[in-house]
Amino acid sequence: MTDLRFTLPDKSELVLPAGTTGRQIAASIGAKLAAAALGVAVDGEIFDLDRPLAAGGAARIITAQPRGVKDGEIDRLDREALALIRHSASHVMAEAIVSLFPEAKLVYGPPVENGFYYDIDLDRPLGSDDFPAIEAAMAKIVAADKPFRRIECTREEAMARVAGDAYKTENLRAVPEGEVISFYRTGDDPGAFTDLCRGPHVPSAGRIGAFKLMQVSGAYLHGDEKQKQLKRVYGTAWPTKTALEAYLERLKLAQERDHRKLGQDLEIFSIADEVGSGLILWLPNGAVIRQELEALAAEREFLAGYKRVATPHITKAALYHRSGHLPYYQGSMYPPMTLDDDQEYYLKPMNCPHHHMIYLARPRSYRELPLRLAEYGDCYRYEKSGELAGLLRVRGMCMNDAHIYCSLDQVREEFLGTINLSRYYYEMFRIKDFWIRLSLHSKDKDKYIANEDLWEKSEEIVRDVLKECGLPFEERTGEAAFYGPKIDYQLRNVIGREETASTTQLDFAMPERFDLVYTAPDGTRRRPLVIHRAPLGTHERMIAFLLEHLGGAFPTWLAPVQVVVIPVAERFERYARDIAARLRTDLLRAEVDDSADSFNKKIRNAVTGKTPNVWIVGGKEQAAEAVTWRRHCVAQQATMKLAEAYEALAESRRARLMDNFPDVHPRGWENAARRGSDSSGNGPEAV
RNA sequence: GCUGCUGUAGCUCAGGUGGUAGAGCACCUCCUUGGUAAGGAGGAGGUCCUGGGUUCAAAUCCCAGCAGCAGCUCCA
Incomplete structure (x- = not known):
C-alpha cells in the first residue's frame, strides 16, 4: 500500500495512507471542517465522506457553508453540497414512502435544480394530503441520524438483491459493464431500508437539515408517453431551516413577477x-x-x-397538402371547416x-x-x-x-x-x-x-x-x-x-x-x-x-399610460389638463388624475400602476410654467420648464430609451433629461 | 392528453362536521383635500365554475364535464 498525495484548494499538499477517507482529510485540516463536511471531491469526482479513497488528487472538502459570501446568498451555496443533501433527502423520502405504502415500487430519484424527486410506481392516488404523513416519517428518519452505509457488490449479487423488482433490475442492467455497483442502507441493521444507488450521500440522515415536499405529478417511465405513468413526488431540501425559508420566500417573490399576475393587475x-x-x-x-x-x-x-x-x-386544405403540413401536423391544427361544396378550410x-x-x-x-x-x-x-x-x-x-x-x-x-x-x-x-x-x-x-x-x-x-x-x-x-x-x-x-x-x-x-x-x-x-x-x-x-x-414597469415608449399629470389641489386641474392636452397633440399617452382621491392617494396609484412618468403641478409650477417630474425608476425628482419636459419626454419616446432602468439617468437624472438627445449607451446602434 | 391540486363579489381571500353567504381592496355617491405610497361616511355588487345525483335542505357530500395551476409528454 502506497501513500496517497492530495492537493488542497490552497495548493498545500497532504500525504495520507491509502484507504484514507474524506473525513480524515478534513480532520487533518481542522476539527471544525471535519464537523461541517458532507463529502469530498477528488479531481472533481465526489465521494462519500467515509468512503476509503483509492487514489489521490486535487481534494476539496464539500460543506454546506457558503463560500466567501454573505449570509442569505443562498443562490451560491455550494451546488455540490446541495446535490448531496437533496440526493440523500430523496433517499429518505423513498424510505418514508415505502414504510407507509409497502406496495410502492421505487424507480428513480435524483436531485434536481431546486430540490429532488422520486419516481414511484404506486396504484393508490397520492396527493398533498399525504405529505404530512410522509414528512413526519422522513423527520423521524432524519432525527434518528443513522449513517448511510455504502454496500458494494458484484453484478450477480446485485441481481439477486433486486430480484423481483422489475424497475431496479432494469436500472441495474443500465449500469455500464465494469462500473462499481453499490447499494445504500440506512444504518447497520441488515434488514434496514436499502436502495440500489450510485451515491454519494451525506454521511448520515441527520445532515439533511431542512426539507419540504412540494408537489406530486405524473411522469412517464423513461419520459416515454407510451410507457406507464408513475407518480413523481417533488421535494426541496436545504442545509438549514433559514435557507429553506429563504427559498420559499423567493418562490413567492417570483410569483409576484409572474406575467399572469402582472397582466391582470395592470390590465394587459x-x-x-x-x-x-x-x-x-x-x-x-x-x-x-x-x-x-x-x-x-x-x-x-x-x-x-x-x-x-x-x-x-383561413385557407383551403390544398395549401397545407402542398406545404406538407397535412397530414403530419393535423393533430396540432384546428379541425377544418367544411363548406357546401365539400371544400375544407383550415385556420x-x-x-x-x-x-x-x-x-x-x-x-x-x-x-x-x-x-x-x-x-x-x-x-x-x-x-x-x-x-x-x-x-x-x-x-x-x-x-x-x-x-x-x-x-x-x-x-x-x-x-x-x-x-x-x-x-x-x-x-x-x-x-x-x-x-x-x-x-x-x-x-x-x-x-x-x-x-x-x-x-x-x-x-x-x-x-x-x-x-x-x-x-x-x-x-x-x-x-x-x-x-x-x-x-x-x-x-x-x-x-x-x-x-x-x-x-x-x-x-x-x-x-x-x-x-x-x-x-x-x-x-x-x-x-x-x-x-x-x-x-x-x-x-x-x-x-x-x-x-x-421589467416587473411590469415599462419604459416610456411602451407604457400604456406614459404620463400622469397630478395636480396638488383641485385649483390646478385646469393647468394639468392643458399640459396633458398638449402632450396628446404630440401623440403621447397622457392623462390627468382628476379623481376625488387625495393627493397622496393619486401618487400611490401612479406608483402601483407603474406609470413611468408622473408630472406634479401646483402653484409653484404654474407660476414658473414648469412641472415637477417624478420617475417610476428613480428616487429623485426634478422641477423643470414645460418646454424642456416636453422635449425630454418626446425624445425618450422617439429614441425608445429604456428609461425604466435607473442607470439611464446617471447622477441626478434631471441632467440626463435635459440633455435629451444624448442617447449614448441607451441602445445599440442601427443594424 | 396524463398525474396531482384548485374553482365563493372585478381582485385577494374567510365561510369545523349540510340549514339559500362575509371581509379588505377596487367600484358608485356625498363630504374633505396646497405638496410626494392609502382622508372620511354611506351605497351597490354574488347563477358560490357548469350539469346531474343524494337529501326535507347542497357553496359544503357523490358523479361527470369545463377552466386554472404545478409537473410529465409535446411544441412545424
Whole structure:
C-alpha cells in the first residue's frame, strides 16, 4: 500500500495512507471542517465522506457553508453540497414512502435544480394530503441520524438483491459493464431500508437539515408517453431551516413577477372561458404594447429592406397538402371547416405557405433577391390542454414573422442580418439571461430531408456566422427542423421555465414543395433558399417575457399610460389638463388624475400602476410654467420648464430609451433629461 | 392528453362536521383635500365554475364535464 498525495484548494499538499477517507482529510485540516463536511471531491469526482479513497488528487472538502459570501446568498451555496443533501433527502423520502405504502415500487430519484424527486410506481392516488404523513416519517428518519452505509457488490449479487423488482433490475442492467455497483442502507441493521444507488450521500440522515415536499405529478417511465405513468413526488431540501425559508420566500417573490399576475393587475390581457383557453383578449393597455412592438418591428424591418405583406386567417386544405403540413401536423391544427361544396378550410397554423404564394404571385428574377416578406401574422395551433400557460403557450398567437428568399451565396449575409436584428432587440430590451441554441441535423434519414451536401454547407454557414458575431452558443445535434438548421434564442421565465423566444431557420424543403424559382442572370431557372425568422417571437410570448423582465414597469415608449399629470389641489386641474392636452397633440399617452382621491392617494396609484412618468403641478409650477417630474425608476425628482419636459419626454419616446432602468439617468437624472438627445449607451446602434 | 391540486363579489381571500353567504381592496355617491405610497361616511355588487345525483335542505357530500395551476409528454 502506497501513500496517497492530495492537493488542497490552497495548493498545500497532504500525504495520507491509502484507504484514507474524506473525513480524515478534513480532520487533518481542522476539527471544525471535519464537523461541517458532507463529502469530498477528488479531481472533481465526489465521494462519500467515509468512503476509503483509492487514489489521490486535487481534494476539496464539500460543506454546506457558503463560500466567501454573505449570509442569505443562498443562490451560491455550494451546488455540490446541495446535490448531496437533496440526493440523500430523496433517499429518505423513498424510505418514508415505502414504510407507509409497502406496495410502492421505487424507480428513480435524483436531485434536481431546486430540490429532488422520486419516481414511484404506486396504484393508490397520492396527493398533498399525504405529505404530512410522509414528512413526519422522513423527520423521524432524519432525527434518528443513522449513517448511510455504502454496500458494494458484484453484478450477480446485485441481481439477486433486486430480484423481483422489475424497475431496479432494469436500472441495474443500465449500469455500464465494469462500473462499481453499490447499494445504500440506512444504518447497520441488515434488514434496514436499502436502495440500489450510485451515491454519494451525506454521511448520515441527520445532515439533511431542512426539507419540504412540494408537489406530486405524473411522469412517464423513461419520459416515454407510451410507457406507464408513475407518480413523481417533488421535494426541496436545504442545509438549514433559514435557507429553506429563504427559498420559499423567493418562490413567492417570483410569483409576484409572474406575467399572469402582472397582466391582470395592470390590465394587459384577459382570458375568458367563453372565448376559449389559450385565446387571448388584449385589453386596451395590452393593445398599446402590441401596437408599439409592431411599430418597432415595422421600422427595423423597413430599415433592413423587408417588405410588408398581409395574408388571410383561413385557407383551403390544398395549401397545407402542398406545404406538407397535412397530414403530419393535423393533430396540432384546428379541425377544418367544411363548406357546401365539400371544400375544407383550415385556420392557418403558420404564415410561410401564404408567403410562398406571394412569392409565386408572379415570376421572380435574381434581381429581386433577397426578397424579404414580413408580416405580424395571426396563427392558430391546437396545443394540448395541459400545455397551455398564460401568454407563454397559447392557441392563438401573432408572430413577428418574415421569410427571406435568397440564393445560396446570399444565405450568409441574410442569416447575419437576422441575428443582428435579434441582437438589436435583446440589447435594446436589456435581456441578458438567455442562451442561443444551434440545432443541427443528425444522420437519421427518417427525420431529415436527404440533401447531405446542402445540410453540410448550410450548417457550416450558420455556425460561422454565429462565431463571427462572437455570440456564445450551444450546438444540439438532431434537433434541427426536418427542413434545415436553426438558431433559437432560449429565454427563462420567472418560474424557471424555458421557452424559445426568437428563432431563425433555414429551409431547403419548402422551395421544392412550392416549386419556388427565380430566373438567374444566364436565363436559367434556379431555386431560392428560404429563411424563416421571428426575432420578436410572438406578441404573446414576448409580452409575457417583457412583463416579467421589467416587473411590469415599462419604459416610456411602451407604457400604456406614459404620463400622469397630478395636480396638488383641485385649483390646478385646469393647468394639468392643458399640459396633458398638449402632450396628446404630440401623440403621447397622457392623462390627468382628476379623481376625488387625495393627493397622496393619486401618487400611490401612479406608483402601483407603474406609470413611468408622473408630472406634479401646483402653484409653484404654474407660476414658473414648469412641472415637477417624478420617475417610476428613480428616487429623485426634478422641477423643470414645460418646454424642456416636453422635449425630454418626446425624445425618450422617439429614441425608445429604456428609461425604466435607473442607470439611464446617471447622477441626478434631471441632467440626463435635459440633455435629451444624448442617447449614448441607451441602445445599440442601427443594424 | 396524463398525474396531482384548485374553482365563493372585478381582485385577494374567510365561510369545523349540510340549514339559500362575509371581509379588505377596487367600484358608485356625498363630504374633505396646497405638496410626494392609502382622508372620511354611506351605497351597490354574488347563477358560490357548469350539469346531474343524494337529501326535507347542497357553496359544503357523490358523479361527470369545463377552466386554472404545478409537473410529465409535446411544441412545424
